[in-house]
Amino acid sequence: xxxxxxxxxxxxxxxxxxxxxxxxxxxxxxxxxxxxxxxxxxxxxxxxxxxxxxxxxxxxxxxxxxxxxxxxxxxxxxxxxxxxxxxxxxxxxxxxxxxxxxxxxxxxxxxxxxxxxxxxxxxxxxxxxxxxxxxxxxxxxxxxxxxxxxxxxxxxxxxxxxxxxxxxxxxxxxxxxxxxxxxxxxxxxxxxxxxxxx
Amino acid sequence: xxxxxxxxxxxxxxxxxxxxxxxxxxxxxxxxxxxxxxxxxxxxxxxxxxxxxxxxxxxxxxxxxxxxxxxxxxxxxxxxxxxxxxxxxxxxxxxxxxxxxxxxxxxxxxxxxxxxxxxxxxxxxxxxxxxxxxxxxxxxxxxxxxxxxxxxxxxxxxxxxxxxxxxxxxxxxxxxxxxxx
Numbered sequence: 582x583x584x585x586x587x588x589x590x591x592x593x594x595x596x597x598x599x600x601x602x603x604x605x606x607x608x609x610x611x612x613x614x615x616x617x618x619x620x621x622x623x624x625x626x627x628x629x630x631x632x633x634x635x636x637x638x639x640x641x642x643x644x645x646x647x648x649x650x651x652x653x654x655x656x657x658x659x660x661x662x663x664x665x666x667x668x669x670x671x672x673x674x675x676x677x678x679x680x681x682x683x684x685x686x687x688x689x690x691x692x693x694x695x696x697x698x699x700x701x702x703x704x705x706x707x708x709x710x711x712x713x714x715x716x717x718x719x720x721x722x723x724x725x726x727x728x729x730x731x732x733x734x735x736x737x738x739x740x741x742x743x744x745x746x747x748x749x750x751x752x753x754x755x756x757x758x759x760x761x762x763x764x765x766x767x768x769x770x771x772x773x774x775x776x777x778x779x
Numbered sequence: 780x781x782x783x784x785x786x787x788x789x790x791x792x793x794x795x796x797x798x799x800x801x802x803x804x805x806x807x808x809x810x811x812x813x814x815x816x817x818x819x820x821x822x823x824x825x826x827x828x829x830x831x832x833x834x835x836x837x838x839x840x841x842x843x844x845x846x847x848x849x850x851x852x853x854x855x856x857x858x859x860x861x862x863x864x865x866x867x868x869x870x871x872x873x874x875x876x877x878x879x880x881x882x883x884x885x886x887x888x889x890x891x892x893x894x895x896x897x898x899x900x901x902x903x904x905x906x907x908x909x910x911x912x913x914x915x916x917x918x919x920x921x922x923x924x925x926x927x928x929x930x931x932x933x934x935x936x937x938x939x940x941x942x943x944x945x946x947x948x949x950x951x952x953x954x955x956x957x958x959x960x
Contacts, residue, residue, distance in 0.1 A: 587921055602880050656876070656880065
């Protein structure tokens with residue numbers, strides 16, 4: 582006897598046979614068709630051959646199921662509802678992501694020194710701790726995660742490297758497929774010392 | 780058990796000594812005798828095993844950065860990733876199609892879902908109360924949850940009411956989505 586290899590869906594991470602219950606069914610199906618053609622035909626039948634797409638699928642499953650048509654129909658309806666809900670939720674999230682922006686704040690400290698605070702990252706599901714670590718090694722400086730006045734987490738980098746940070750974050754966001762997210766740089770001086778040169 | 784679980788719940792993470800690893804493997808085999816022939820394949824001797832202690836006294840055991848089983852008290856509970864690799868070794872029950880949706884959202888399994896036409900529970904003598912079962916579903920190949928029997932399978936059949944299986948771990952819960960890096 583040997584071990585089994587189970588394929589997991591690239592979209593919802595479940596075994597493909599359970600994709601229909603996650604509410605991301607449409608995207609899961611596309612993924613499966615692209616990466617595991619054989620499994621796709623096994624699970625959903627040859628859609629093109631049947632020529633009816635989803636309708637054919639549903640009837641195929643109905644025939645196999647044993648819980649009675651009425652209940653099956655109800656289940657199907659609920660799943661569709663869930664799917665619609667999930668889709669709208671995703672769209673909302675994407676819109677939120679696109680409308681929010683990353684703020685890079687340059688804060689002056691003593692003399693020529695300054696530090697950079699990056700806020701607004703939490704929307705994009707970026708691991709701040711990890712990012713801090715990469716910044717620390719990339720720019721060879723101190724870098725940490727701390728809470729700011731609004732009780733939100735931000736990454737603090739020591740040193741004047743706002744441009745480098747901006748470029749890196751742009752690259753990071755592009756990798757996630759969010760190219761048009763705004764990254765803004767602002768400057769704040771240390772308060773009560775307006776005469777101090779920057 | 781893993782409705783809410785994230786990296787913040789981790790307390791410590793340490794490597795397991797090879798001697799401890801050996802004894803763990805022995806306990807696993809003792810609990811699930813079917814694993815005996817494949818245990819060395821599942822957990823090779825050279826593999827790096829780690830123990831992750833979490834809140835609520837939960838301990839996760841990982842092999843090569845994948846959570847293979849966990850422990851709340853004494854019993855070792857396999858995760859679904861582990862179950863999928865060799866499902867034959869574990870006691871299994873099957874639920875009908877109507878129940879899948881609820882199971883995947885983390886509900887306990889009710890008796891009718893285990894006794895209807897699409898479901899399957901073993902003939903008597905089945906499993907005892909409090910024993911660990913893998914939950915499979917109608918027309919599906921892979922397991923979708925791990926649970927603990929709240930009543931014996933014979934009782935489930937005769938009483939046919941109320942909670943039958945307590946949910947421990949299901950597809951898509953926080954432990955399933957948990958990754959180490």
